[in-house]
Amino acid sequence: MTDILDTPAEPTFRERHASTIRTMRLYARTFRNNGAAMIGLLIIAGFMFLVIFGPSIVPYPEDALGATHIEQKLQPPSADHWFGTDEVGNDVFTRVVIGARVSLQIGLIITGISMLIGVPLGIIAGYVGGWVEESIMRITDIFLSIPGLILAIAIVGVLGPGIGNAMLAISLVWWPGYVRLVQAKTLSLKSAIYVDAARSMGASKMRIVFVHILPNCLSPIIVKVSMDMGMAILYAASLGFLGLGAQPPFPEWGAMISVGRNYLPDWWWYSFFPGLAIFLTVLGFNLLGDGLRDILDPRGRE
Amino acid sequence: MKDMSRRSFGRLVKACAVAGLAVASLGATMEPATAFERVDGGKVLVIAGRQPVSTLDPSVKYNASIRTLQQALYDALVKYDGNPPQVKPWLAESWEQSEDGKTWIFKLVEGAKFHSGNPVNAEAIKYSFTRTLELNKGPSWMLSDFLKPEGIVVVDDHTVQFNLEKPYAAFLSFLPWWYIMDPAVVGAHVEGDDYGQKWLTENEAGSGPYKLKRFDQGTLYEVERVKDYWKGDGGSNIEGIVYKLIRETSAQRAALMRGEADIVLDLSPDEFDQVAKAKGIKTSTEPALTAFGLKFNTKGKYMSDKNLRKAVAHAFDYDALVAIFNGKAVLQTSPFTDDIKGKIDVPGIPRHDVEKAKEYLAKSQWPEGGIELEYVYVQGLEVERLMGLVLIDNLKPLNITLKMVPLTWPNLVARGSKPETAADLMAIFATPVSVDPDAVAYQYHPDSWGKYYGTHFYDNPKVTELIEKARYTTDWEERAPMYAEIQKLIVEDQPEIFGMMRKRLVAYRDYVTGFSYTPVRMTSEVDYYGLGIGK
Amino acid sequence: MLQMIGKRSILMLGMLLGLLVITFSISHIAPGDPAALAAGPDATQEMIDQVREEYGFDKPLVEQFVIYVGGIFEGDLGRSVYTTRPVAQDLMVYFPATLELVIYSILFAIILGVPMGVISAVKQNGWVDNLVRFVSSSGVGLPMFWLGLMLQLYFGLQLGWFPLGGRLDLMTDPPTTITGMYTIDALLTLKFNVFFEALHHMVLPAIALSFPALASIVRVNRAEMIETLSLDYMTNARAQGISKFRMIAAYALKNAMLPTLAIIGLRFGWMLGGTVLIESVFDWPGVGLYALQAVTASDFEPVMAVTLILGAWFMLTNFLIDIIYGILDPRVRGRA
DSSP: OOOTTSOOOOOOHHHHTHHHHHHHHHHHHHHHHOHHHHHHHHHHHHHHHHHHHHHHHOSOGGGGGTOOOGGGTTOOSOSSOTTOBOTTSOBHHHHHHHHHHHHHHHHHHHHHHHHHHHHHHHHHHHHHOHHHHHHHHHHHHHHHTSOHHHHHHHHHHHHOSSHHHHHHHHHHHHHHHHHHHHHHHHHHHHTSHHHHHHHHTTOOHHHIIIIIIHHHHHHHHHHHHHHHHHHHHHHHHHHHHTTSSSOTTSOOHHHHHHHHGGGTTTTTHHHHHHHHHHHHHHHHHHHHHHHHHHHHOTTOOO | OHHHHHHHHHHHHHHHHHHHHHHHHHHHHOOOOOTTBOTTSSBEEEEEESOOOOOOOTTTOOOHHHHHHHHHHOEESEEEETTTTEEEESSEEEEEEOTTSOEEEEEEOSSOBOTTSOBOOHHHHHHHHHHHHHHTOGGGGGTTTTOOGGGEEEEETTEEEEEOSSOOTTHHHHGGGOEEOOHHHHHHTOOTTSTTHHHHHHOOOOOSSEEEEEEETTTEEEEEEOTTOTTOOTTOOOSEEEEEEOOOHHHHHHHHHTTSOSEEOOOOHHHHHHHHTSTTEEEEEEOOSOEEEEEEOTTSTTTTOHHHHHHHHHHSOHHHHHHHTTTOEEEOSSSSOTTSTTOOOOTTOOOOOHHHHHHHHHHSSOTTOOOEEEEEEETTOHHHHHHHHHHHHHHGGGTOEEEEEEEOHHHHHHHHTSTTTOOSEEEEEEOOSSSSHHHHHGGGSGGGTTSGGGTTOOOOHHHHHHHHHHHHOOOHHHHHHHHHHHHHHHHHHOOEEEOEEEOEEEEEETTEEOOOOOTTSOTTOOOOTTOEEOO | OHHHHHHHHHHHHHHHHHHHHHHHHHHHSSSSOHHHHHHOTTOOHHHHHHHHHHHTTTSOHHHHHHHHHHHHHTTOOOBOTTTOSBHHHHHHHHHHHHHHHHHHHHHHHHHHHHHHHHHHHHTTTSHHHHHHHHHHHHHHHSOHHHHHHHHIIIIIIISOOSOSSSSSOTTOOOOOOSSSOHHHHHHHTTOHHHHHHHHHHHHHHHHHHHHHHHHHHHHHHHHHHHHHHTSHHHHHHHHHTOOHHHIIIIIIIHHHHHHHHHHHHHHHHHHHHHHHHHHHHHTOOSHHHHHHHHHHTTOHHHHHHHHHHHHHHHHHHHHHHHHHHHHHOHHHHHOO
16 A cells, blocks of 8 residues: 555656647647648658658669660550650659659758758857847748749859759758747847757757757757758759759659659650659658647648 | 629620620731731742750851751852752853862852952852861861861952862761851951951851841741842842741741741651641652661770670660651661761661570670660650650660650750760661761761760771771772771661651642752751742 | 838849849840840850950959949840840830739739628628638639630630730720830820720739739738727727728728738739749730840840839839838838
8 A cells, every 4th residue: 555655656658748648649630630730640641651661662674774675666555554654764653653763862961961050050140049049030031032942043053063063052042941930039039038048057049949948949849840851842842943953863752753744745644743743752751841830830831 | 682693694795705706807918928028129038946056156066957057157168969960060160170070160250249249259268168177067077088278278259278188088078068158247247356256147248049137046047038139039039038947846837838938848757647638838858868776885884894785785666767757767787877978788787686685695795774865856846756755665665764865956966966965766867968978988987976966976997097098098989888887887886776767747738839859968958059939 | 210221222232243143143044145145146256256355254253253244234135136226225115014914913812802701700700701711711722824815715715795806906006105005105195095905905914913912911911900999909899980991991901911011022022033924925015025036035134124124113012012021010110
C-alpha cells in the first residue's frame, strides 16, 4: 500500500510525456478532421512510397539512366508501357516514377540550403537588432522584390545550365523567405518571459538562442518547409522546362515536359504524365502544409 | 441573406456568360488565316524556318537561310538545277574553256537588268568577282587560290574572260555561288573603305527574280517578285514571299497545319511523318549531298589520340542514325557522299563493334576509360540531340561519359574555329558546294581550319599534298585515283565519326507549285524562282 | 500620409540601388573573361580589348560599378550579341508586350477572383463554394507552363478556337506604336479588327498566366471574408438593418481586401517571373522570351537588363500597393 511518505514511483513514459502526447493527439484529431489535409497526406504518402520503392518496382530501370531503344520510340500508352515511350524509346512511366525521387532530392537540397542561409541570418537579425537587423532585412527585402524565376534564370544564365546550378540559383532566391519568418518569430520570442528569465540568470546569448529561441521557431519553419517543398519542385521543373535545369538524360519532370513539347499533339503522353505528376506532388505538399499550419500555427496567414 | 446572394450570384453568372460568349464568338468568327491572302490582294507565300539571316551581302557570308535570299535577290553566271545537280546557263548564255583549263570565256545574255535598271554587263561581272576576292570572305575561298582580280578581263559589254593562275577543273562548279552585284548601286553606298558592306547587310543590289521588301532582323524577311524579270516569271504567280522565323519545330508544324505557313523547313523526322499523313499537305523526300560527321578535335587533349578516336568510332551504333531519321537516311561509306564524283566505298569504314572498340581503347592512353568527353550540337536540333543520347548509351561499355552541350549555331561555329576551344565531338552537317570531289576533299585541308566543317583540325601532310595535286590536274583519269587514295587515308585517320546522308524533308501545303529541288543546296535552302500558288 | 509616402520613396530608391548591386554582382560571377563574353563569339582580340576599355573591365570593381550605374542613367544597358542591337532598344520593343500580357492577366485574376472569393464565403459550403475551393487549392500547384501547353493543345489545336501563339496573325500589320501595347494602340488608332485580333491572341496566354494568381486571390479573399463576416461588428451591422449588399461591399470586403491586396502584390511578382514560361509556350515576344533567348546564346547583357527592369517594376508596384494599403488602413499610415 502506498503511503504518502513513500517516495513516489518513477513516472512512466506515458506520465512523463503526458502533455506532449496530449498535444500530439490533439494535432492528429484536428488533422484528421481536415479533409483537404488528409488528401494531401495521402498524396505525399504515395509520393514517398514511390521515392523509396520506386527503383525496385519500375519495369525498365535502365531507362532512367539513359539507355536508348530508338526502335521503340514514341509508342502510345499500352500494357507494356503504361505511360507510353519517349523519343529514344524510354518508358515514360519508369522515368516519371524515378523522377519522384529526383524531385524530392531537389526539394530537400533547395530547402536545406535556404534554411542553412536564412535561419541563422533571421535569428541574428531578430536577436541582435540595431543596424545589423536593418541591413539584413533590407538586403532580404531587395532579394524578395526581384521576381524569383527571373533571378533564378539570371543566375543560371551566367553559371551555365545544369541541375546543380539550378538548385543553387533557386536556393539563392528562396532564403529571404526564411529570414523574414525567423526574424519575426525571434523578435516576438526575444521579449518572452522565459527568455528574460534565462537572461537574468546569466545565460549566454548562444545558450538562449539554441535552447530557447531555435526550438520555438521550429513549428513555423516546419510549416514553411512543407509548403516550400512543393514550390521548390515547381521552380526546378520550371527551370527544367526552360532548358536551364536538368539536362538529358536526367529524369526530371520539367525537363521531360520541355522535350515532350516538341512532340505535341500526336505524342501527347510524353508531356502529359510528367505534368500530372508535378501537379499532384505540388498539390499534395500544399495541402499538407495547409493542414500542418492549421494545427501548428492557427493564427498564421499566407 | 438568401435572396441577396442569389441576386448577386445571378449577376455574376450573367456577366461570365456574356464574357464567355463574346470570347467564344471571337473564336468562331476568326478562321485560321490562309497564309497567302493579303489584305490588298495578291498572294504571298509564307515559308517558316529557324535560321535567321545575319547579312545579305553575297561577298561576305553564306549559309542556308542567307543563300536562299541571295539566290532570290541576285543572279550568277550559272545556276545549279536538277537532280543530279547540273550547271545551267543563267547570266551567261554560253562559255568555252581553253585546252589547258586556264582560260574561260563567258558570253552574257542580252537584256539582263539589275533592279535599278542598270544593265548586267561584263563590267558588273568583273566588279562583283573582284569585290568578293578582295574582301576575301564568304565564297572567296572557292576560287582565291586560282583567280586574281587582274585575271578578269572585260572583252566587251557582253563577254568576260577569266585567266586562272593554274588550271582548275572544278572552276565552273563554284560559279553558281558567285552572285553579281550592281556596281553603281554598291558604289553609291560605300562608307569609308567598307566596300559597301554595311549597306549590303540589310539591302540588296541584285538582278534576281525578287526584290527586297522588308528586312526585320530576327523576325521576318520579305521579298517581292520582280514582275518583269529578264528571264521570265518561271511559272510563278505570287506577289512575294515571306521567310518567317519560327524557332520551335513544333510551332512550325502547327503553323503548317493551320495554314499560317505554306512551306516549313525544319520538321524533325517524326513530325514529318505525322504531317505527311495529313490532308492538304505534300512532302518532299529527296536525297542530298549533305554529309554528317561527329567531328573529333584531333588537336584536342583527348581526341589527338588516334586509338581513342577509333574506339569511339567503333562504339557508336550506326543503325541508330538511320532509326533517328525513321529510315530516311543512308549510312556513309566514305567521307564523300554518294553523289560526289569519284566517290568509292572505303573498305573497313567503322561500324558498331563493341569488341573492336574495347581493343582500340586498350591501346589508347586511357585503357580503362574513366574520362568525360564533350559533345557540342546545335541547340534546338532534335536529331543531333538524339544522337548525343545514343552516344551516351554507346560509350557506357567503354566507361566513358559524355557531356551534352547545346549551343546556338554562331556560338558553335565560334567555338569550333580554334583548336583550343573546339569540343571533343561536334555535330556538323556539311553540304559541299559542288559535286566535284575537290569541294569535299578540301574540307580536310589545313586551309579549312576555322571553318565550321574544319573543326577537326585534321593535319595529314600526305593528304594535303594529294589534295593540292588533284586540284591542279585537269585530266579526270589522273584525278580519280588520287581521290580514292585521299578517301582511304582519311578513313584510316578517323578525324570524325562518318555519319549518314539524310534525306531532305520539306513539307508544304498542296497548293504550292513550282517547288524544285537540287541536292547541292543546303538542308533548309530553298530556290524561290518559280514558286507559285495553284490548285 | 505624405510623410509615409516620402519615407517609402526613399526606401524604394535604396532598394533600387541594392538591385543594381545585385545585378552587377551576378554579371560578374560569370566564368570567363567578361570582356570576351560581352564582345561576343565572333570578336577578334582587338575587339575584345576595345570592349574591355569601353566598359572598364580592367578597373577595380567599385569603379566598374560606378561606370555601370552611370551608363544605366544614360540609358545604356549594354548591347545584345544575339540581336546586335542596344539592349535598351530591344527592351522598348519587347517590354510593352510583357506589360500588356501581365496587366490583362492580373486584371483577369482580380476581376474574377475577388467576386468568386466573396460569393464562396457568403454561400459557404454550397456547391459553388466547394467548386471554388477545389479550383483554388489545385490552382496554386498547377504548373503554369503545363496549363499553357494543355490549353494550347486543346483549345488551340484540337478545337481551333484560338490561335497557337504570337500577338497577331502572321500577315496582320501591328498598329502604329503609341504605347507598344497592341490592344490600346489599336483602340487609339480606331483599328477595331486589330483590337479584337490582339485580344483573341491574348486569351489563352492570359488565362494560363493568371491561373495561379486567381487561385491564390480566391483562397485568401474567401478566408478573409469568412473571418470578417463572423466578427462582432458585422453582427452589429446586421442588427442595425444595413442592406446586405452594403454590408458585404462596404464593410466586409473593405477589410478583407487588405490581406487580399497583399496577396495580389505577391502574386504579381510571381506573375512577372512566370511570364517567361508563358512567353515561351505561346511564342509571345516579350522580355521573358528575350531574356531566355539571350541565356541560351550566352548573351548576358539582356538578361541583366531584364532582371533589372522587372525587379524595378515589381518594386514600383509594391510601393503603389503600400500606398493604397495606407489609404485603406489608417493604422498603417502612422507607422514608418
